[in-house]
Amino acid sequence: MSKIIAPKGTHDIYMPEIEKWHFLEKVTREHFQAYFYSEIRTPIFERAELFQRGIGRETEVVQKEMYQFEDRAQRKMVLRPENTASVVRSAIENNLFNTFYPLRFFYMGPMFRYDKPQKGRYRQFHQLGVEIFGEESSFLDAEVISVAFSLLNKCGLNNLNLEINSVGCKECRPSYLSVLSKEADKNREDFCKNCQRKVDTNPLRIFDCKIEKCKEIASDLPKINDNLCDSCDENFEGLKESLFYFGVDFKINPMLVRGLDYYTKTAFEITSNQLGAQNALLGGGRYANLVEELGGPKISGIGFAAGMERIILHLKELELLRDKRIFIVLQKPELLNEGITLCQQLRERGFVVLMDYKSKGIGKQLKKAEKANCDIALIIGEEEISSGLLSIKKLRTHNQLQVKRKEIFKILKEQI
Ligand code: AMP
Numbered sequence: 001m002s003k004i005i006a007p008k009g010t011h012d013i014y015m016p017e018i019e020k021w022h023f024l025e026k027v028t029r030e031h032f033q034a035y036f037y038s039e040i041r042t043p044i045f046e047r048a049e050l051f052q053r054g055i056g057r058e059t060e061v062v063q064k065e066m067y068q069f070e071d072r073a074q075r076k077m078v079l080r081p082e083n084t085a086s087v088v089r090s091a092i093e094n095n096l097f098n099t100f101y102p103l104r105f106f107y108m109g110p111m112f113r114y115d116k117p118q119k120g121r122y123r124q125f126h127q128l129g130v131e132i133f134g135e136e137s138s139f140l141d142a143e144v145i146s147v148a149f150s151l152l153n154k155c156g157l158n159n160l161n162l163e164i165n166s167v168g169c170k171e172c173r174p175s176y177l178s179v180l181s182k183e184a185d186k187n188r189e190d191f192c193k194n195c196q197r198k199v200d201t202n203p204l205r206i207f208d209c210k211i212e213k214c215k216e217i218a219s220d221l222p223k224i225n226d227n228l229c230d231s232c233d234e235n236f237e238g239l240k241e242s243l244f245y246f247g248v249d250f251k252i253n254p255m256l257v258r259g260l261d262y263y264t265k266t267a268f269e270i271t272s273n274q275l276g277a278q279n280a281l282l283g284g285g286r287y288a289n290l291v292e293e294l295g296g297p298k299i300s301g302i303g304f305a306a307g308m309e310r311i312i313l314h315l316k317e318l319e320l321l322r323d324k325r326i327f328i329v330l331q332k333p334e335l336l337n338e339g340i341t342l343c344q345q346l347r348e349r350g351f352v353v354l355m356d357y358k359s360k361g362i363g364k365q366l367k368k369a370e371k372a373n374c375d376i377a378l379i380i381g382e383e384e385i386s387s388g389l390l391s392i393k394k395l396r397t398h399n400q401l402q403v404k405r406k407e408i409f410k411i412l413k414e415q416i
Pocket of ligand 1: 283284307
């Protein structure tokens with residue numbers, strides 16, 4: 001019979017890789033909680049309109065990458081391609097803007113984009129991210145960037161580049177866009193088909209194009225941060241100064257416009273030198289109008305999303321903070337009762353313990369302990385029992401020592 005395989009661009013996650021996920025999830029939760037963020041979980045499918053209105057109809061994500069389907073009642077649904085629009089939808093629907101303080105949320109979960117799969121780019125991938133609503137201050141923008149930066153540092157990622165830009169606002173962007181469109185029109189013939197369309201529909205998105213020729217032309221087009229209104233200009237200056245307070249180094253990239261339409265003013269991206277083509281780890285920015293555009297109050301937001309798979313790719317060399325594992329080894333099958341009792345006592349105290357009920361021979365059990373990637377074997381022998389002792393064998397170093405049975409919990413706590 002032919003084998004059924006997972007859909008292209010998806011992958012199963014299991015041992016030992018799952019340990020990296022647990023590590024990342026734990027560090028992320030603790031990190032965000034320290035900054036007063038609370039977790040929000042939204043559905044993985046939403047009405048298609050949410051993303052069409054939220055992200056923008058002309059973006060690559062909406063044009064080409066959404067997993068869209070009709071449910072049995074012919075409603076147009078989408079597997080979420082990102083989570084900002086969903087968090088905003090949820091905050092409006094649940095009246096969080098009026099009832100919740102502080103409006104600081106974090107999330108982790110799967111996103112879906114019909115993208116061309118390659119290393120670091122998948123069709124089902126995971127993002128962790130934050131969204132803050134209410135306060136509009138360049139200090140807050142800098143804090144959000146610093147939260148992102150320090151999280152990556154905590155995960156052992158150090159070789160990072162932070163790029164920032166201002167993408168303007170409702171006041172300054174329309175006049176800039178008409179200048180941009182006119183200038184881009186002069187090169188219309190040389191752009192790819194997609195960018196030719198963008199010249200008329202949404203010229204800012206030309207800067208998102210990955211095609212070399214388009215990138216080259218785009219580098220000579222007028223840039224948004226040379227065309228900012230006073231308020232955006234002031235905000236951008238403030239951001240640079242505030243980043244200094246938070247001790248974060250940055251580079252200004254006037255071509256950075258982010259792939260989603262809702263950004264206003266601050267936009268940023270963190271890349272890594274170690275990732276090859278898919279070097280973007282994280283991106284975000286401020287969005288002053290999204291909440292209102294989705295039917296909520298006039299309230300500004302800021303957030304970022306990081307690709308968890310891409311962070312995981314970096315975790316390879318990390319000594320993970322996973323719990324140490326114990327294997328109970330019996331010298332004889334008759335000691336099973338002793339073994340099960342000890343096993344349960346250890347598990348109740350929070351240790352990670354495995355034993356093999358059928359195993360014969362210490363050698364075979366030790367092999368299984370190694371196969372299960374255990375750190376310690378606890379050997380129960382007949383003689384030791386009569387003298388109230390147990391043997392601890394450290395499987396990484398092969399050191400062995402005898403300890404008193406009644407002190408085993410205390411000693412393991414110290415050893416592990
Ligand atoms: P975006 O939502 O497009 O701003 O992306 C934010 C981050 O999500 C990126 O910097 C990537 O790390 C990650 N990301 C986006 N698309 C994918 C994908 N198809 N596969 C894996 N990671 C992705």
